[in-house]
Amino acid sequence: MSLVVANWKMHKTAPEVEEFCRRFPEEIAGLSGVDIVLAPAFPFLSAARDPEARWSVAGQNCSAEPSGAFTGEVSAGMLASAGCAYVLVGHSERRRYFGEEDVVLGFKVERARQAGLVPIFCVGETLHERDAGLTDEVLDRQLSALDEDLLEAPLVVAYEPVWAIGTGHNATPEQAGEALARICRRLSKRSDLRTIYGGSVTPENAEFLIEQRRIEGFLVGGSSLDPQSFAVICRRSTRRAPA
Numbered sequence: 474m475s476l477v478v479a480n481w482k483m484h485k486t487a488p489e490v491e492e493f494c495r496r497f498p499e500e501i502a503g504l505s506g507v508d509i510v511l512a513p514a515f516p517f518l519s520a521a522r523d524p525e526a527r528w529s530v531a532g533q534n535c536s537a538e539p540s541g542a543f544t545g546e547v548s549a550g551m552l553a554s555a556g557c558a559y560v561l562v563g564h565s566e567r568r569r570y571f572g573e574e575d576v577v578l579g580f581k582v583e584r585a586r587q588a589g590l591v592p593i594f595c596v597g598e599t600l601h602e603r604d605a606g607l608t609d610e611v612l613d614r615q616l617s618a619l620d621e622d623l624l625e626a627p628l629v630v631a632y633e634p635v636w637a638i639g640t641g642h643n644a645t646p647e648q649a650g651e652a653l654a655r656i657c658r659r660l661s662k663r664s665d666l667r668t669i670y671g672g673s674v675t676p677e678n679a680e681f682l683i684e685q686r687r688i689e690g691f692l693v694g695g696s697s698l699d700p701q702s703f704a705v706i707c708r709r710s711t712r713r714a715p716a
């Protein structure tokens with residue numbers, strides 16, 4: 474079963490979310506073998522839920538605090554009560570623009586667990602780090618935020634090289650496969666791990682990226698905004714060559 478997540482970031486107003494959810498079901502009619510997740514902005518979590526459970530919803534972020542006087546924050550418990558099954562933790566835009574570091578991300582994972590949400594934990598190196606040969610070191614450091622997490626709890630790790638996000642330059646299957654192999658080795662004691670790839674995934678490249686055996690699905694930004702193109706990615710993620 475593959476996993477394909479739409480990360481809508483700070484896109485879509487209420488009518489646009491409604492329109493997507495109205496058109497999407499016919500685009501995915503008859504599709505099986507893929508868990509589909511939509512991550513809209515917080516105000517539209519309820520609107521994006523599917524009463525027929527053909528997809529689930531995720532928060533794009535959660536607070537590192539459980540509750541309290543933290544104006545503007547949204548807790549993992551609130552996300553769960555709004556119907557979320559997953560939450561993105563450590564997206565590179567959170568790390569880069571909001572200064573989220575490994576320690577705080579460890580707390581967010583803990584909050585997600587307490588609320589019964591599955592974290593979609595995002596890791597990935599910058600171009601500068603890749604060029605300097607630091608990819609493995611960066612991934613290991615980012616994954617250290619999971620050191621205190623329960624080994625048997627379900628976890629999704631998204632490998633999203635920063636240089637591939639929103640740039641139109643996706644990683645090659647070999648590059649993604651190598652990084653995901655490193656991630657799997659680092660997390661080898663975990664019993665319920667799914668590994669996905671994100672960064673300029675399109676309907677065109679999804680077809681060959683999914684052939685890489687460690688890519689079990691995708692985290693999709695730009696190409697997830699349109700129901701038709703996102704549905705094509707969902708369909709293609711199920712077309713894995715026989716092992």
Ligand code: PGA
Pocket residue numbers: 480633637638639640641671672673674692693694695696
């Ligand atoms: P992109 O974004 O598909 O637009 O590159 C991916 C992401 O940031 O999760």
